[in-house]
Amino acid sequence: MGLLDDYGIDTTEIEAPSYDIEDGMYEMVVGDVYIKQGSKNFPDRSWVIFEYLVGEEGKKASELFELPVDPGFLTDKEHTRLGYYVARLLSLGVARENVNDIDKDDLVGLTGTLVLYTSTGKGANAGKTFQNIKNVKVSEASSEASQPAQKNKARQTAASNPFAKKE
DSSP, X not given: OOTTGGXXXXXXXXXXXXXXXXXXXXXXXXXXXXXXXXXXXXXXXXXXXXXXXXXXXXEEEEEEEEOOSOTTSOOHHHHHHHHHHHHHHHHTTOOGGGGGGOOHHHHTTOEEEEEEEEEEOOGGGTTOEEEEEEEEEEOHHHHXXXXXXXXXXXXXXXGGOTTOOOO
């Protein structure tokens, strides 16, 4: 007897989804941006997470930027990590002078392209395979929407986004 027999469900013809996306350049939409507080393995860490809807199928690819433990006393490594976060915002069309004022609503719905590439980890992650994101570029129209004064435009663009939170 199968686990789903009581429900009358036959999974013979059901295909399991594949969340693997081949390496290459894709069109994307910024689907969500949020802060994650802790994880099972790292309960004291926090990350800014960018979720992109990639390709025609809208598969999800995520990018994480670890936040400093104590923003008042940045280590060299934390300073570098924040630099990558700033670089990502700049690649999403945010003007340097607006980086501290950008919020989720300014970013969700931006469109453009990105490149996915697979690499093998080093050090503590040796032998593990990761798919990374690089060369994120927004389209010209999306770049205008990423400025804080254009929040309403970004919200309208995000309306069809499955990650968009309902207000």
